[in-house]
Amino acid sequence: MSFINPGPGTAQEVVLTLVDPEIPGDLVVPAMQDITINNANDIFSWSQLDNTAKFQIATTSTNSLSGNIVVDETTYFGDSGGTAGSAPYQGILGLSDQKVLLHFTINFGTKTIAGSGYITGLSPAVSADAPVWVSPFTISVTGSYSVS
Amino acid sequence: MSSMREDLLDFIKANIVDGFKVSEELPWQKDGNALYLKNFKYVYVSRPQTTQEPLFDTFDGGSAVNEITSCSAYFSTDAKTIPPGYDDLVSKIKLARLDDSYVGAIQKATLVSTEYVGDALVTQLDISYKTLILNS
Secondary structure, three states, rough: OOOOOOOOOOOOOOOOEEEEEOEEEEEEOOOEEEEEEEEEEEEEOOOOOOOOEEEEEEEEEEEEEEEEEEEHHHHHHOOOOOOOOOHHHHHHHHHOOOOEEEEEEEEOOOOEEEEEEEEEEOEEEOOOOOOOOOEEEEEEEEEEEEOO | OOOHHHHHHHHHHHOOOOOEEEEOOOOOOOOOOEEHHHOOOOOEEEOOEEEEEEEEEOOOOOOOOOEEEEEEEEEEEEOOOOOOOHHHHHHHHHHHHOOOOOOOOEEEEEEEEEEEEEEEEEEEEEEEEEEEEEEO
């Protein structure tokens, strides 16, 4: 059995990269605490008089990535020193606010999952007990994933 | 940078109550008894203790740790007759948690406990503060 252990600094470390397809420039999302790659198929069900069990068929799927990040000021609010309009320049908040259809890649062991989608669900929060800004995020994927 | 013990000693010296004194010595034991059991109404301060509790980790090796530093002050009094100024001294040492030395602390607390040892009432005040350390 081959486990996938994404230890920091290893080849399997989880790295999420965002790119605005219009303007080159990779935004590597730092300080991710966790990530979930969702692939949820809708199911059409029907019943027949000749069977006591339901029949089902998978239709379309809803794909999304969701996780939590520790907010890094530069990547969250954008790097004004980057190429104007690029993902690093806009930052995660800018990509969400401007509803940019971005391209993303995330490594999963030795595989790479790619797709296109929109960042949503940002809601940074901080508390006195844990005084570091942390935010959930979702990439709502349009279309299918590609795995390479 | 001064240690928490030095800061606490300075604070207690500045706020000592009549009838009590502050010792610079650590509360070491002589013949099995701590010095504060031998020298009533002397306040002793121990070395600071530090513990770290992981708060979170990230995929790229970053992490945050809550570091709790605590330091204890001890003094003994006659258990049969509590000397005047006892409550005043306890109240004042409790305020050590608010000393300006602990800048950036996200939590400051004092725990007061007492114990009877023979005819002595041993009072222990544990002053602690919590700071966040970022490893990135």
